[in-house]
Amino acid sequence: MAGELDTSQIKDWRSIVTLIVFVITNIIAPLIADLFLLAILAIGRQEVHDGTIGVDNIHPIDIMVFFLTLAYIAISIDASGLIRYLAFRVLKAGGHHGRRLYFYLYTFFFVLTGCIGNDPVILSGTAFLAYMTRVSSNIGRPRAWIYMQFATANIGSAILVSSNPTNLVLAGAFGIKFIHYTANVIVPVLITAIVLFPFLLWIRFNDEALIPRQIKMHELPDEVLDEDPINPNIPDSRGDTHERQLQEILNPFLDKVGAVFGSVIMAATLITILAINAASQRGSETPVFYVTLPAAFVMLCWDVGYGWWFRDKTRTIARRARLIDRAKQEEPRKVNAEHAAIEKADGRFDLAPMSPTTNVASLSATPDEVTNTPNAKAQVHDEVQTAGPESTPSESQRQAHLSDRESDDDRAEHGKRLLERDHEKISLQLLLEDAAWWLRETFPTVAAVLNHLPWKLVPFAFCMFVLVQALVTKGWVPVFAHGWDHWIEATGVFAGTNIGTTILLSRVVQEWVSIHRSSGIAIPQRTFWATVYSMAIGVNYGAFSTAFSASLAGLLWRDILQRKEIPNEDRDVTRYATLTLSEYQP
Template identity: 25%
Template sequence: MQQDYPLDVYSWVALSLFLLVIFFVVFPISIPIPFSKRFPVIPFIHSSRSQPIKIPFNLATTPFYAIIILLACRCIEFKVVVDGFVGSEGIQPYSIMILFYSLAYICVSLDLTGFVEFCAYWFSNKSGKNGKKLFTYFYILFNLMSAFTSNDVVVLTGTMYYTRLANIKPPTAFLISEFMAANIASMTLYIGNPTNVIVAQAYNISFIKYSAWMLGPTIVSIVVAYIFLRIVFRNPKFIPQNVDPPKRDPKSVLRDKNGAIFGIFLLVCCLVTLMATSFTSIRVWVVTLPFAVVSLLRDFVHDLLEKKKTDNEQKNKSEDKEVEKFESKKDTVIENVEGKRDTVESNKDTIVENVESNKDVVIENVESKKDTSIDVESKLKNKVELSDSKLDHQNSTTLTVLAIENISKSSQNLESSSGQEQVIVIDKGYSDFRKEETGSSCESLEIEIQEDPENVSESRCFSFKHTFPTIYMVFMRMPRSLLPFSFGMFILVEVLSSLGWISLFAKAFSTLTPSFIPAVFVTAVISIILCNLLNNLPMTVLLTRILQHPNFANADHVNESVMTGCLFALVIGSNVGQNPEGYEIAGWILAIFKMEPWGNAGGFLERVPRADI
């Protein structure tokens, strides 16, 4: 049970830092460090000497700066930080983040298969050239997608379709309807938005009970919003009578048909399991996390198989090119060998002639020596003469044999030399070929590096991107900065609670909600306003802690109906008012299309630059 804590200096320091964090979240800046160009290159921190190191004050970093300052000033204890991470009063920030990112991975992975584009083209083809039908069909499509997948997927896909593919100028009405559908339909299911989970966890609301309470208000809101849109954008300038949308076979945009079927099946199984386990005490994140792991493993196997297939195709192509180049080199080598062979044959004939002529000279020398030996032998005994004559005969025979062997050796040497030349020619051709192949591969590698210079500094990231492109793209499209921001704001809300601010806010909130109708109205308005200042996640945590505090929950006028009305008004406000990037979207629409004010709608858009309408 929460207690009342008196305000002190530390309380005001914490509140000042909290407001400062909100300022930098709305207006992020980066402060360069002087002389940081001289620092060595550090990946992810200082990637180039040409630019100084900058300290970012933005969505992801500013809350942690404030927490570090509070710890350094001894304003809070480390236990407060732990409580902000682990949770208290039934709210578990880590489980909310696991649930959110598990579902986000499944939905983004499904989107990368081309399923959402398939649906967009299918609805576009069904509408024909009727602008009003196209507007209505897409409004229905985006409501269904936002209810069962993710409003981030709706905004990303719809914005790309309207601004790049559809021939609708200006697409203002279609974009505004997309934003409204994305924010309203996310109230339908328990898992449609992390803020729904926060409220449901804090008050132990099951999946079925939540859907039963919110299904009716969501449908009514969708219908009312559609009527409002048709009235505001009644000018044919915004919803033209005839349009010329791109005609394309929806099946042609399915990049991974099997992956789309698998993703839909996995998402349906996840929703059915959530409904089945809503009657038990199993945490929602325990249900959704295994499905996200299965989706991750499927993408992992798919990327490995695709890479293996691509490598085999490239290997076969390179082998074919190598064979073609080797065949061309082979013809040249054969011509060179034939020429060398003719030279060897002519040299062989010359050598044989030289040996034959030398043979005659040798024989004449032997005969002269024989005559000389006969003169000497006449003075010797007959026995010695006989042995000498045999010896001379053997010498002449030996010389003849040696001459013939020299002819054979000379021929063999020439042939071996020609063989060496042949090997040299082949090796030279192959080395030239390898040199050409290496050069071409280096050029292709340089092209790839130039296409994505951010990943060149990190070879591991570069390799991961090309080995697992699906997983890489899913993680790149997921809201990564939301994780540190959410945890930081959870901790800061816990800090405000520990320093007495939550009890004070609970007293003020109790005064503003004397009965059921004012309670619902005040809660919805305050939550929508705070959504555009704090972001919907920390706003929901803050108001939930206020509603849980005894100063509000135990007030005399707060009964069960008032509490229930405040809870679901908080859910509606957190969904309708959510907008982490609405300022940029609204400003982009006004700047690109130079939208002129048209009655009330023009002034309405100008007054809410930070809201998703």
């Protein structure tokens, strides 16, 4: 039977086995674990309740609401362009001196992270550094700059409780007042920042290709610098071109009113939190989200109202982008039709493909106007060169004609646009995409903030809380606490990393205290607080570890680098983070 089998056409055989690939991410893995434990009845209602509502001074819902609402304010400030503008001012202050600029950016990112947290700094700072290093002709690789920024973002996040959700878990678990927390960690954090900079500059990245003494930056033409910068939150068709990268660095957009309002809201929120927490008897008796939730709502109302007030301006910019995008989509079909018509009339003609810009400039042209003569080509070239804000009267009339065709009712216009799509059926996906476009062009700040909020943290954190609570109810945490007790006696204190480890270690330390209390042997205060604060340092510093998954900020950092086409593999993080981590770990 085997001898009669013809294997010459084996490449054309169809497999009877279908390979189904399930992608397991850091978000899905703990969720699958929770569902599996629920399915086999290993955990039940009590574990889910305690892991979401909270117990023993750890309240996951309070922590998540606090973090998301404060993150909304911080990212709204970032969406106003303030961080990008401040980075531009730092860039101007550093000039073309590479090492001086490296120091200025190092200090800037460290201070900014201490004030508003690491997520907004990573979100905006990473993109800024990616553009800056790309438009610099003598910076070979951005490695020194992006690793510096990520390290300082994780160091600075240890200063304030509000800078990192892991800090809030520790403060709530052990009843630490926010002002006491900052007072105890600020000295080691500052020492770390002082020691780390020379290590990065003269040891880790001591290479002219990474940090040149003189930075040669490409320059923009004066007419481009004189243009009003466009809000990057508004959808436009400029793309991620070289000129746009230069514009976002050397001519950044800044919403002054929104930046000032957001900064005032953030400052008032943090001061109120510190005042209420300091006035409490022990730790934070009043949930901190009682302060951040109203503040975030005020910020949301401001963003919505501000976007609605200037909706005509933002829609005009977005409409121009929509026309260009539509022209790009229609161009292949139009070129093919024109090519076929000309070949049918005279086979000797060979129409060259038109560029997207040429097609945009001739949107109102009729088929009769399409010729292959040199004069016609020159006319099209002249139209392309004159297209812009200061266009010729004919071009202005053409743009006005196109704008008049846009309906005043944006929803109706979007529906019409969907109906006009050839060979494409209306689906829920198209309707959602259309609604998202309308939201981006009407409320650009709100859309940008909602898109960049750390939503992935919510399911991940809740699932980790439930898993740790399952260990508590099943008796594993007391076992870990006994092991912890022996570990402390032998080696002193130790710290972990990531929010999952923070939750687990907080429970272990709480059980460790209970064991000593029941045995009548008190834990020395020095040992106890050294354990807590070393853990606080470790969960922040350890985020810059040997893997992206050590923190959600690391995952966000990796996603931004991938979007900016900057190669950065896991082995690179392990290679460059190991020495740096060992250098500044206390």
